[in-house]
Amino acid sequence: MCKHVLNVQASIRAPCCKLWFDCAECHGEISDHPLRKTTEMVFGCKKCKKVFRKDMDHFEEEDEYCPHCDNKYIVEAKTPQMAISVEGHDERMGERFEKDMRLKEDTLKTVFDMNSDISHRMG
Numbered sequence: 001m002c003k004h005v006l007n008v009q010a011s012i013r014a015p016c017c018k019l020w021f022d023c024a025e026c027h028g029e030i031s032d033h034p035l036r037k038t039t040e041m042v043f044g045c046k047k048c049k050k051v052f053r054k055d056m057d058h059f060e061e062e063d064e065y066c067p068h069c070d071n072k073y074i075v076e077a078k079t080p081q082m083a084i085s086v087e088g089h090d091e092r093m094g095e096r097f098e099k100d101m102r103l104k105e106d107t108l109k110t111v112f113d114m115n116s117d118i119s120h121r122m123g
Contacts, residue, residue: 002026006080010066010073013042013051020044047071 002008002022011020014027016036021027027035039056048069064074 004079006078007075008077009046009071009075011044011046013044015042043073045069045071045073 004025005023008022011022012024013020014031014035015038016033017031019027019031021030024035041054041056042051043054043066044051045066045068048066048071050066050068052067054063065072
């Protein structure tokens with residue numbers, strides 16, 4: 001998994017060392033050499049796990065999709081952002097909180113009916 005791009009859809013085979021990477025920054029962190037530039041790229045689709053080649057000199061709009069499963073692998077990259085947030089449902093409706101519609105339960109739980117007198121049955 002790539003820590004630089006969160007929504008990576010295809011792996012790239014580096015033409016210099018023939019290893020697979022999710023992005024060029026991952027190659028730069030692991031390798032001791034710069035990424036060699038080429039016009040023919042080899043991709044591995046993360047959805048169908050199949051490999052395909054694309055010529056970047058003649059790249060068109062329909063080339064943004066995997067030829068095997070039609071997964072769009074050219075997407076806008078989502079990078080990790082530092083944020084503080086609360087996960088879960090937001091209880092606010094506009095400026096006010098939603099009212100809790102659950103009934104309040106009785107705290108005393110018993111199998112006996114507290115309103116009837118059963119002292120004559122007790123021994």
